[in-house]
Amino acid sequence: MDIELMAEAFPKILSGLPVTMVLAASSLFLGFFLAIVIALLRTSRFRPLAGFAYSFVYVFRGTPLLVQIFLIYYGTGQFEAVRESFLWPVLREAWWCAILALTLNTGAYTSEIIRGGIQAVPFGQIEAAKACGMNAVMRFRRIVFPQAIRQALPAYGNEIILMIKSTSLASTITLLEMTGIARKxxxxxxxxxxxxxxxxxxxxxxxxxxxxxxxxIEYRLNPEQRDAARVPTAKDLQTAPIGDIDAGFR
Amino acid sequence: MTLPDWMLLLQWGDAGWGDEMVRGMLMTLAVAMAAFLLGIVIGTAGAAIKLSRYLAVRLIGEAYTTLIRGVPDLLVIYLLFFGGSMAAMAVARVFGYEEYIEIDAFAIGTIALGTISGAYATEVIRGAVLAVPKGQIEAAKACGMSRFLLFRRIMVPQVARFALPGLGNVWQLTLKDTSLISIVGLVEIMRQASVASGSTQKPFTFYLAAGVLYLVLTAFSNKGFGLAELWANRGVRRA
Incomplete structure (x- = not known):
């Protein structure tokens, strides 16, 4: 073990940390919105839309991220039309290509996570919301989405970690994030x-x-699973002073 | 009749890259299978280590899975790629061999991917072992089964069945991770695609073809694992 070298390498690799974090954060942020759109298309009753969302997810989950990155960074330049279009200043830059590829990739994976969450919402609740006269947007905002997010959170945590690791592939198209610096x-x-x-x-x-x-966040979003919020037992109610009968609730 | 450009590029034989790409696909499949098998071996050992009675042993297993699963696969491959030949040279120097040694790309790829998939397989197999009902193990002991017989008759058949879906995921991950092995110089799909696009200046065509080949591999193996699950669960009552 060469401790001196390790001490020298520490600040150098640290300088790649912001690059890794910005890559991961921006593609996760953009990918999340993409994922919601894809998940909604996927659950759509209009067949062509659902089919499009299905094939998008299938292709991006079935191919390696490296192929996607290379296809966007090296591949798009093959076409004269792309090189002369307004897109070229974006697709020429390794940085934007990496963010684009990572966004599309995480969008595909996250949409499946969100879809699982949406489908886990009991149908009776949606019926009830309809019966209350809520329109589709309000049903989604008030009933479906909050519960879907809670259901999907643990899996989404894994996706965040996967994305942090995936940013290392940006080093293959010249970006110097932590893995790229380590390789050098x-x-x-x-x-x-x-x-x-x-x-x-x-x-x-x-x-x-x-x-x-x-x-x-999981702890904050699931108050019903916390100790303080458990349904009070008969004993709690007995000892609670009169007038403070709901002391056991939050 | 003139064929479109991309078909000419991907035609079979000396004029096109079709046969080279398919050979790359076979190499991808070979290295993925070798790494997956190695991963299952490591995973079985890893699960045994993580389920050990001794804290120190458990900690070793914990360190292995945490490190590999928390660090990018590319970084692990760099470590084993650069570290592997150096370790081999260090060993060779003990025997008085001073030349530069380059380890076979296939071997280093298998070892690197096997190490990675082994960490994921460890968790899958550990979960499957824990999913075997305790009562069955007690019952087997009460029947007087030896540890080996208990392992063979009670554990193995059920652990294999419980682990199958998880191992299917590990396989998909290994298959896609083989693309990273192209940096070691193994001529698999990715490497072949970049060689071809370098010499023809048609990167989109070849990376798209590479994507299609990966899609074929993942689609077929998905189907295969689906069938295997059906087969493994035959005779199991379903709710």
Whole structure:
């Protein structure tokens, strides 16, 4: 173990941390909205729309992310029409290609997670909402979406972690995020283990923070599962002072 | 009749890249299968380690799965790619061999992907072992089964069935991860596609073809795992 080298590598890999985080955060943010649209199309009763959403998800989940990145970054330049269009300044840049590919990829995976959440909402509740006279938008906003998110959160936490790891593929199209820098350092120093361990520390720290934050949000979103909110037992009610009968509730 | 451009590029034989791409697909399939099998072996051992009675042993298993699952696969591949040949050279130096050693790309790819899929397989198999009802194990012991017989008759058939869906996911992940092995120089789909697009200046055509080949592989293996699950669950009562 070359401790000195590790100390030297630490700030260098740290300089790639913002790149990794911005890549992951922006594609997760954009991908989330894409996922909601895809999930809604997927559950649509209009066949062509549902079919389109299905094939989008199928293709993006069935091919490696590397293919998607290369197809967008190297592939689009093959066409004269693309090179002369307004899109070219965007598709020429590795940065935007990486964000585009990561967004489409996470959109496909997340839409399946959200679809699972939407379909887990009991049908009786939707019927009840209809009976109350809610229109489709309000039903989605008030009844379906809040419950779907709760249901989908643990799986979405995994997706966030997967995306953080997936940003490493951006290094294959010249972006210097943490893995890209680590690779450069390894080929310069020929000390793979030391560099690997330093990079691993950063990734594990990110993953750890994400799991804690997701667990916290899960805790906040599911008040009925918390101790303080459990239905009061007969004993609680007996000891509660009169007039404060609902003390056990929050 | 003139064929469209992309068909000429992908035709079979010396004039096109069709046969090269399909050979790349076979290489992808081969390395994925080798890595998946290695992953199951590692996963079985990993599950045993994580279910050990001893805390120190459990911690080793925990460190392995946490590290591999928390770090990008590409980084693990870099470690084993650069570290592998150095480790081999270090061993060779002990025996007085001083030349540069390059490990076979297929071997290093199998080891790297096997290490990665092994971590995921560990969790799948561990879950499957825990899913076997405790009462059955007690009953088997009460019948006087030896540890080996209990393992063979009670555990293996059920663990295999419970683990099948999870292992299907691990297979898909391994299959798609093989694309990262192209950086090691193994001529699989991705490598072949970038060689072809380099020499023809048609990257879109070849990366799209690569995508289609991966889609074929994932679609067929999905179907295969679906059938395997049906077969494994024959005779199981369904709610």
């Amino acid at each position: 350092l390894i080929s310069q120093t020929y000390k793979p283990l030391e560099i690997f361990l330093i990079a691993a520390v950063f990734y594990l720290a990110l993953v750890f923070i994400v799991t804690r934050v997701v667990a916290f």
